[in-house]
Amino acid sequence: MAKEYSVVNWLPHISVDCVIFGFHENQLKVLLLKFKNTDVWSVSGGFVKSDEDMDQAASRVLFERTGLKDIYLEQFYTFGDVKRNQGAIQQHAQIQEKIGESGVDTSFLSDRYISIGYYALVDFSKVKVNLDQMSDVFSWNDIYDIPTMFLDHRAIIDKALERLRWSLDQKLLAFNLLAETFTMSELQQVYETILGKKLVRTNFQRKILSMDILVRLEKRYLGGAHKAPYLYRFDVKKAKVYLSQVEY
Amino acid sequence: MAKEYSVVNWLPHISVDCVIFGFHENQLKVLLLKFKNTDVWSVSGGFVKSDEDMDQAASRVLFERTGLKDIYLEQFYTFGDVKRNQGAIQQHAQIQEKIGESGVDTSFLSDRYISIGYYALVDFSKVKVNLDQMSDVFSWNDIYDIPTMFLDHRAIIDKALERLRWSLDQKLLAFNLLAETFTMSELQQVYETILGKKLVRTNFQRKILSMDILVRLEKRYLGGAHKAPYLYRFDVKKAKVYLSQVEY
DNA sequence: CCAAAAGTGTTGCAACTACACCCATGG
DNA sequence: CCATGGGTGTAGTTGCAACACTTTTGG
Numbered sequence: 001m002a003k004e005y006s007v008v009n010w011l012p013h014i015s016v017d018c019v020i021f022g023f024h025e026n027q028l029k030v031l032l033l034k035f036k037n038t039d040v041w042s043v044s045g046g047f048v049k050s051d052e053d054m055d056q057a058a059s060r061v062l063f064e065r066t067g068l069k070d071i072y073l074e075q076f077y078t079f080g081d082v083k084r085n086q087g088a089i090q091q092h093a094q095i096q097e098k099i100g101e102s103g104v105d106t107s108f109l110s111d112r113y114i115s116i117g118y119y120a121l122v123d124f125s126k127v128k129v130n131l132d133q134m135s136d137v138f139s140w141n142d143i144y145d146i147p148t149m150f151l152d153h154r155a156i157i158d159k160a161l162e163r164l165r166w167s168l169d170q171k172l173l174a175f176n177l178l179a180e181t182f183t184m185s186e187l188q189q190v191y192e193t194i195l196g197k198k199l200v201r202t203n204f205q206r207k208i209l210s211m212d213i214l215v216r217l218e219k220r221y222l223g224g225a226h227k228a229p230y231l232y233r234f235d236v237k238k239a240k241v242y243l244s245q246v247e248y
Numbered sequence: 249m250a251k252e253y254s255v256v257n258w259l260p261h262i263s264v265d266c267v268i269f270g271f272h273e274n275q276l277k278v279l280l281l282k283f284k285n286t287d288v289w290s291v292s293g294g295f296v297k298s299d300e301d302m303d304q305a306a307s308r309v310l311f312e313r314t315g316l317k318d319i320y321l322e323q324f325y326t327f328g329d330v331k332r333n334q335g336a337i338q339q340h341a342q343i344q345e346k347i348g349e350s351g352v353d354t355s356f357l358s359d360r361y362i363s364i365g366y367y368a369l370v371d372f373s374k375v376k377v378n379l380d381q382m383s384d385v386f387s388w389n390d391i392y393d394i395p396t397m398f399l400d401h402r403a404i405i406d407k408a409l410e411r412l413r414w415s416l417d418q419k420l421l422a423f424n425l426l427a428e429t430f431t432m433s434e435l436q437q438v439y440e441t442i443l444g445k446k447l448v449r450t451n452f453q454r455k456i457l458s459m460d461i462l463v464r465l466e467k468r469y470l471g472g473a474h475k476a477p478y479l480y481r482f483d484v485k486k487a488k489v490y491l492s493q494v495e496y
Numbered sequence: 497c498c499a500a501a502a503g504t505g506t507t508g509c510a511a512c513t514a515c516a517c518c519c520a521t522g523g
Numbered sequence: 524c525c526a527t528g529g530g531t532g533t534a535g536t537t538g539c540a541a542c543a544c545t546t547t548t549g550g
Contacts, residue, residue, distance in 0.1 A: 011260075011261050011360075013259050013260070013261075013262065014262065048362075050360065051330060053328060055328075075325070077323070078302070078323060078326040080303075081301045081302070082299060082300065083301075114302065114364075116326050
């Protein structure tokens with residue numbers, strides 16, 4: 001009772017899972033957390049406060065994990081099977097035992113949860129990862145190399161990726177994974193790693209430039225013995241014009 | 249306590265809203281219910297049992313409302329703003345008062361709910377609508393003529409329609425809105441009403457027939473003073489072959 | 497000089513659009 | 524006969540894929 005004034009009211013049986021994508025070393029990566037003393041990984045999850053929009057809850061989870069605000073977030077699917085955790089009963093027991101040792105209350109792990117899935121696109125270089133209470137390690141995993149995941153988190157990642165591929169061109173999402181300025185070949189590599197296939201440079205360049213959504217800046221000098229590439233910046237206003245012109 | 253053995257356990261703060269589409273009089277219709285003694289309409293909603301998958305809950309809601317099973321259902325979005333009901337406080341008060349008169353407990357109307365949105369595609373001629381406790385009238389409304397809706401149900405319908413347009417070709421959904429057999433021009437009208445634009449008959453016909461997903465049956469004789477149209481049946485097996493052949 | 501970067505040109509394919517036009521047929 | 528249904532042909536367009544080729548330039 002003494003602490004009641006500070007008790008946060010969480011909506012029961014509802015969670016938010018946030019698949020965080022980043023681009024690094026020419027590959028698309030997902031941020032994963034490992035439960036303490038186990039080999040089980042998970043995406044970043046959280047709960048929803050009773051006075052909080054779901055989108056806000058997802059933003060909060062993302063902020064807690066990465067320190068970033070104003071990040072691209074998209075809700076993609078809600079996972080609500082009773083047996084989402086089927087085949088993971090042992091996983092539960094193992095995790096509860098291992099984490100329980102550190103004094104964290106893990107009883108919620110065996111409750112039924114309906115989880116609203118979001119994915120986030122972040123500038124890898126800006127992320128400062130904070131672990132949660134139950135995790136001791138984090139990792140940026142290549143999307144084609146996902147380890148054993150908690151519950152149905154593998155399916156959640158797959159569905160997120162499917163939707164990301166989908167929205168990539170429709171919403172010009174690739175730029176959310178890059179720094180402020182980038183070269184054309186970096187952009188092409190983002191496309192290639194997300195779509196999982198090689199693209200022809202000349203055609204890709206033509207396509208992107210014809211959208212008229214980029215501003216070309218000075219060149220990037222790295223001291224290589226060759227011509228320096230141009231840097232580009234994504235122009236939000238131009239992008240809006242472009243997106244509004246695309247028919248539907 | 250005497251009734252405790254039969255009490256169903258519902259997940260709190262979670263609801264399922266089901267947008268039911270049908271095709272009638274050459275138009276795409278949505279099934280709406282009107283709250284007793286009010287002018288406020290809603291789509292078909294329900295709650296989720298604690299031992300029930302979300303998809304099952306949606307199927308159950310659909311069955312209760314239409315008497316139909318094994319119907320195409322697709323989850324399309326989850327609505328979770330705290331103020332989903334903003335601007336509808338008066339709506340609440342009005343509805344609670346009006347419906348309260350008939351002895352139905354409506355206290356849940358003012359709770360916060362996270363609603364998982366599904367849409368269903370039904371054969372209009374097979375539906376036998378059952379009202380729920382709170383409604384006294386139902387109506388199949390043209391999608392371009394939606395009345396004042398409960399809470400954010402207008403936004404829910406719009407989002408469902410957007411997704412339906414989207415999945416129409418990808419998943420060959422049009423056939424779910426037609427009877428077992430249908431003519432080519434009926435099919436074309438389904439496409440036209442969903443997409444909201446006229447299509448050129450010859451091109452449409454070529455496109456559909458080239459998919460090789462239909463079986464042509466005998467002609468339909470209605471006694472008109474002109475050539476009778478062919479009837480077609482959708483062939484599920486052929487459709488699967490077609491969909492698996494379409495690249496991505 | 498030379499390797500990387502940037503850009504142009506062209507060819508061919510596939511899909512779609514818009515029409516013109518023809519044949520079939522029920523009553 | 525004739526209104527409706529069913530189908531073919533085709534010309535123009537667009538977008539994209541593939542690839543050859545040229546030009547630029549940092550060090």
